Amino acid sequence: MFKKKSRQSSSKNKPTVEDGENHKDEKASKVHNESLFPISSKDYLEAIKKATNNPTDLVVKTISPNLTLTYIDSLVDGQTIRDQLIPDLLRKEYESPESLKSALSLPEVDLDEQLDHSVLSMYNGTALIHINGFSQVVMAKITTKESRSLTAPENESQVIGAQVGFNESLSTNESLIRRYIKNPELCNEKFVVGKQTNTTIALLYIKGIASEDMVNTLKDRITSLKLDALLDSSALAEMIDDNSLSPFPQMLLTERPDRFCEGLLNGKLGILVDGSSMALLCPYAFIEFFQSREDQNLRWPIASFFRLLRFGAIFLSTYLTPIYVAALTFHYEVIPQSLLVPLSESRALVPFPPIIEALLLELIIELLREAGARLPTKVGQTIGIVGGIVIGTAAVQAGITSNILIIIVALSALASFTTPSFMMGNVIRVIRFPLILLAGFWGFYGIMLGFCFILIHLIRQSSLGAPYTAPFYPPRFKDWRDSIIRLPLPFAYKRHSNARPQDADKYQPEPINPEKS
Structure with a gap:
């Protein structure tokens, strides 16, 4: 049909291939001029x-x-x-x-x-x-040098170690990193993202340590972005994550230059966004979100104890309230005999079932936390402390909740703040609500169902192509030396294989008990 139509068309009015090319060249030349x-x-x-x-x-x-x-x-x-x-x-x-x-x-x-x-x-x-x-x-x-002065990190504070954090100036943040890593192999590549904002992004990595495949993958993801605006690094992380639908962060948001540089030295890739005081590090495994930079500054037994305390607190924060709801709703037999009488006396005047009681208190705690975060600093702390005491006391006296549940909810809220990563701490607090619902409907079976769902979801995740649950799945026993327990530095001379570093050795191992002359 197309050939027949082309034969019937007039050769007088039909433009030739040369005419079309000349027209395109003229148009391109006009735009260029x-x-x-x-x-x-x-x-x-x-x-x-x-x-x-x-x-x-x-x-x-x-x-x-x-x-x-x-x-x-x-x-x-x-x-x-x-x-x-x-x-x-x-x-x-x-x-x-x-x-x-x-x-x-x-x-x-x-x-x-x-x-x-x-x-x-x-x-x-x-x-x-x-x-x-x-x-x-x-x-x-001749860019103006006006920027916020360097201050201590507000969300990742530590006692031992550097007391300086990133600010909103890209050049200042780059200079902070250069002060830590004085190495010509530190690569810094710039990209511009955002049709309206034209935001500058800096991709940093150490050549010879970082994986070239991961570098190329991250470059492709950044250059393929077709955004109207980019105002913060957290929005960039959600756009280039492996799974943007997951509530679990796959890239670390940090405001500490020392933690950022430590990640670069371990083979990770870093991203700085102009106008944002938070930097990105990837790939990042799930267990690394619960490790603090201060762990490297403490003696290994102390650091290992704090890590174990942190992991135990995360378990309490996630499952303590659902276990309370499941035990009082379906499984009275698991409650010790000595606790049954205090529990029954505490809940004698409570008109709600345990699931409603727990959800109500958890929502009150989250409201107090959100109000304290949004109010000015001096007022927010006062409102959080006074509001928690007044509301908790009034709720018990009014018979809305029991004393034991207030202790459990307060302990769960306190344990959730032990997470060094603010983004992961938010996830821990949010997933507690569906677990409470599952515990109220199906008891311990519902809790196990929620646990299995979370575990399967974590196993399926990846960070820049690297397994999210490493080094436990897939099992990498050499990386266990610096996971839940921080072993002495002579044992931790290898970089984690999750980032696929080109150079696996951080330094040459020394004997555990060297002879001193």
């Missing part, structure tokens, strides 16, 4: 104002009849322009952009002839200098 800088100063200024929509903070200065300076006033360092850039421009007449570039004393100076690219660089703190008669501009980066 429109993206170039005009030669005259008048057309240059009109093009700049049109491309930027002529904002009120756009500064245009005519240095000489042939030299024009343009920049966004709120994004550049005004003192550097007054004291360094303008004196350099007034020193003499420049014949070409190349001579001007070589004469400027600023550290970051480049040439460009693409209008759209140069205008975008203005929004990153660059000043454009145009010489009349040339289609190139000189780009001098």
Whole structure:
């Protein structure tokens, strides 16, 4: 049918292949020419104002009849322009952009002839200098240095170790990492994501240690993003996770430079997002979310005890309240005889079944936690403490709940805050609610059903292609030396194989009891 139609078409009106190619070339050439800088100063200024929509903070200065300076006033360092850039421009007449570039004393100076690219660089703190008669501009980066001062981490505090955290400035965060890792093999690759925000992303890894396959995989995921805006690293993590539907985080969000650098040294990949004070580390296994950076600063018996305490607290936080609901609803026989009388006396005036009673108290605890987090710091702490005491006492006196359940719910809430990762702590608190429902409907069978579902879900997960439940499944016995228990450093000379490092040895092992001369 198509061949017949092509025969009936008039050869007079039908465009040839050469005409089509010429038309495409003309169209491409027209678009290309429109993206170039005009030669005259008048057309240059009109093009700049049109491309930027002529904002009120756009500064245009005519240095000489042939030299024009343009920049966004709120994004550049005004003192550097007054004291360094303008004196350099007034020193003499420049014949070409190349001579001007070589004469400027600023550290970051480049040439460009693409209008759209140069205008975008203005929004990153660059000043454009145009010489009349040339289609190139000189780009001098004079970004303002205003940023939040470095402070101690608020969400990952520790007693022993560094007391500095990331802030919202990408350059400041990169300098913090360079202070820890003074190595030319530390690679730093930049990407721009977000059609509206044009957010800069830095991918960091140590060449020779990090897996090249994982580096390429992460690059592909970042470059394939088609986002309108990117404002925080947590949103980026959800976009490039292996499974964005899972409540469990597959990348660590950290505000500690020392923890970030430790991950890079172990073969992991790091991501910094301009404007975000939280950095990303991947791949990350489930058990690593419960390990603290301070564990490496303590003696190994103390660190191992705190890790075991932390894992026990996570179990209590997740299953203590569901076990209480299941025992009082279906399984009275598991309650010791000495506790039956206090339990019956405590619940004598409670009109609700255990499942309603537990859900009510858990919701009250979460409301107090959320209110304390959203209120100002001084007020939030007071509201959390006073509100918990007043509401708990009033609930017992009114017969809404029992004394024992208040102790259990308070202990579960307290145990959930032992998780070093804020994101994982939120997951632990949320999955407690479906487990309470399962315990109220089917007792211990419901708890086991929920446990099996969570276990299967974790086994099916991965982080950047690496198993999420490593080193326990698949079993990697060599990695057990620094998992639940932190063994002495001479035993932990191997990097975890979960990140597939190219160099597996962190250092040469020494004898446990070396002879001292």
